[in-house]
Amino acid sequence: MQPSLEKLKKYFSLERQTGFNDQAIIGGLGKIHDAWTSEARNEGVSEDIIEAVSTRLRDYHTLTPQGRADSLKGLWRRIESLEGSSAPEPASQPVAESAPADMVGTGSPESSVPPTPPVSSRSAGKGAPAKRERPAPPRAPASKPAISDSVPGAKVSGTPAALNASLTVLSGVGPRHATTLEKLGLHTLGDMLYFFPRRYDDYSQLKPINRLWYGEQVTVIGMVQSVTSRPVRGGKMQIVETILSDGTGALRITFFNQPWIANRLKEGMSISVSGKIEQYLGRLVLNNPEWEPIETENLHTNRIVPVYPLTADITQKWLRRQMNQVVTFWAPRVADPLPQSVKESAGLKDLGDALVHAHFPESQSHLKAARERLAFDEIFYLQMGVLRQKRDWQSATARVFEVEDDWLSARVATLPYELTGAQKRVIGDMRDDLKAGKPMNRLLQGDVGSGKTIVAALAVAMINHSGAQAAIMAPTSILAEQHYRSFLALLTNESGEKGYLRPEQVRLLVGDTAASDRKDILEGLASGNVKVLIGTHALIEEPVQFKDLQLTVIDEQHRFGVEQRAALRRKGESPHLLVMTATPIPRSLALTLYGDLDLSVMDEMPAGRQPVATYVLTPRERERAYSLIRSQVANGRQVFMVYPLIEESEKSEQKAAVEEHERLQKEIFPNLRLGLLHGRIKPDEKDTVMAHFRDGMYDILVSTTVIEVGVDVPNATVMLIEGANHFGLAQLHQLRGRVGRGGGESFCMLIPDHEDAVENERLLAMAQTTDGFVLAELDLKQRGPGEFLGTRQAGYASTLKMASLSDVALIEKARDQAQQLFTVDPELRAPEHALLSEAVHRFWGGGKGDVS
Secondary structure (H helix, E strand, O other): OOHHHHHHHHHHHHHHHOOOOOOOOOOOHHHHHHHHHHHHHHOOOOHHHHHHHHHHHHHHHHOOHHHHHHHHHHHHHHHHHHHOOOOOOOOOOOOOOOOOHHHOOOOOOOOOOOOOOOOOOOOOOOOOOOOOOOOOOOOOOOOOOOEOOOOOOOEOOOOOHHHHOEHHHOOOOOHHHHHHHHOOOOOEHHHHHOOOOOEEEEOOOEOOHHHOOOOOEEEEEEEEEEEEEEEEOOOOEEEEEEEEEOOOOEEEEEEEOOOOHHHHOOOOOEEEEEEEEEEEOOEEEEEOOEEEEOOOOOOOOOOEEEEOOOOOOOOHHHHHHHHHHHHHHHHHHOOOOOOHHHHHHHOOOOHHHHHHHHHOOOOHHHHHHHHHHHHHHHHHHHHHHHHHHHHHHHHOOOOOOOOOHHHHHHHHHOOOOOOOHHHHHHHHHHHHHHOOOOOOEEEEEEOOOOOHHHHHHHHHHHHHOOOOEEEEEOOOHHHHHHHHHHHHHHHEOOOOOOOOEOHHHEEEEOOOOOHHHHHHHHHHHHHOOOOEEEEOHHHHOOOOOOOOEEEEEEEOHHHOOHHHHHHHHOOOOOOEEEEEEOOOOOHHHHHHHOOOOEEEEEOOOOOOOOOOEEEEOOHHHHHHHHHHHHHHHHOOOEEEEEOOOOOOOHHHHHHHHHHHHHHHHHHHOOOOOEEEEOOOOOHHHHHHHHHHHHOOOOOEEEEOHHHOOOOOOOOEEEEEEEOHHHOOHHHHHHHHOOOOOOOOOOEEEEEOOOOOHHHHHHHHHHHHOOOHHHHHHHHHHHHOHHHHOOHHHHHHHHHOOOOOOOOHHHHHHHHHHHHHHHHHOOOOOOHHHHHHHHHHHHHOOOOOOOOO
């Protein structure tokens, strides 16, 4: 069967599902006549068939639903007899009891749900004429819902199966356009429903021509007075000019290189134009505006206009038209998975209504309510999955580890300084976790220098006290080496007496560990003699096998992916897990992204640590910073000088660091020793440079943000950050934490690119507080959640199309509703939660999650 006949069959099938109400195509089935006839003739379809189709389509809109059904039935029989096709015919009853398989190409004999009565086309904006209401067909008896294969006892979604259909079922979308739309991630009708605009232009406020102002974004309705066309640039470009009048004045409209418009605009024609008012030779003009006759539904003008992401070969106007086809027809037919009790409690509108107004809002208030509903859904589904992961983790069993008060007191007494109240609190939390019989699954969030390493070392000691093994994974070799030295000091003595380990029982495994040492480590792990292994990604390699791994500690956890964390956990059987981060994360964000983890916060600094004095300097005050650097180096101290990624490319990063390093060495600090560190340096070379700086071989380290996390250089007392306006406050706070770690006075100087009052005011928050959590909250409000998103969270963020992780109020509302529902029905087995169960499953991509 020729493609044109296949397409005709799809149109007829869609018409059958909608009850023969002439809404399979926007504007009526007759709208396909010209395009289809041309396509059919090109394919050599019989003229008898073309004539039969033309005759039936021409009068189709005048028939009753029953008459339309009979007409299409007869037409398809005629096509079969002339074409010899065995294609199924449209049903003869006004409304089909089930959707035909050929409508969606699934091969299924029926849809899961009967069609609902059609929703009349809504006016797309002010000035759009009301369309004649067609009589709604009677509702068909429901067909038996199919059973879900992913959620026990749940029914599949009531969303029409047609939403799985290819985009070629749309009028005006052929294989070429469908291939183009795939570049935007659009494969099915359902994809289009959730392909939201990137912004909206509000043209809903009409203005008379005599009240227009330069620079305004407006919609004007008027009558075409004249249309002229003329070539420019030697005939290489055509300009079409028209004069539009509305009785209050006249406005010149200019279209560049669109000669066909001269044939479409006629004198006396009433049109609506939307665009930005510009000026030419002292007169107001509109250049290349959106326009359309006011008799048509105003999708592009005279309303709040959606602006969608585009790709090559499609225009905004064309895509809006296709979106409108799908949204106005299918959005009201999408089943709402959210229970009515949740919608009422949270004050949310129905899903179908939200989808319509998210694409084509009638007002700003409609748009706000629609976006709130869709954003709520995303956070709600996220929370339901996170709660499920926490429940799954807590349902597992783990070995019990109890430590005596006397033993713990003796270990704490040997520490280099007295524990803070926050550290004592966290140690208490961990003791409770380790003796609960369930795997500890705790996130330890501590500001820079708050003493997380000592707390982690005590957790390891509690495990070692019973003879079990522990693993600590860090993102870089130098950070792993730093932890190794700390754990050696805290956990071992030469004799291994009084509950301490011997030095050879704590080992370091990184990428460049010698082969002989690696062999000894692997043998010691397998025999159980090595009790603590510290390292990088090397820990999760296949040869590394533990005899009795009972605790995994992951430092700077956002640097690791889901699979890497899971691989380390698989080295043991339900091991206890402690993940640590020095990035202060706002509580609302932490509870959303890490709701499956128990959260401990260390918000106190050890006694005696002085705050880093922070100053915001203008570019003209740079020499003051250089003078301070010279004096600190003269006193035997060291300096970090950090440069931003001016452009998002590694090339730009390297250029900035290298050029500044060379300039500073030659012109500013010719007598000092400067090291260079940036993202293009190989990992082993990076570790070497950092080690040389730590060991005092460089006075100044010129670097990009690769030194942001974890590196401990006690002798460094100055942090100079150029282009500070390119960084978030949380990141600046991390960089500031690299100095002042050895006691004594330290300095952080921030130099923005320009003397911008607004930007400098934001940076002044760094000078006013050293509380990382206060700065994190400011960052969340000012820059959104991107500052805090690592591998795991960024995956969540890509799933969120409407929700903003900075919308604390919405997050709180969705989390509260999710917790209430989860308490009542954690498995979502209740009949009224069947659709929700499917929706949560789809959101989480088939149920795969991460519990760390």
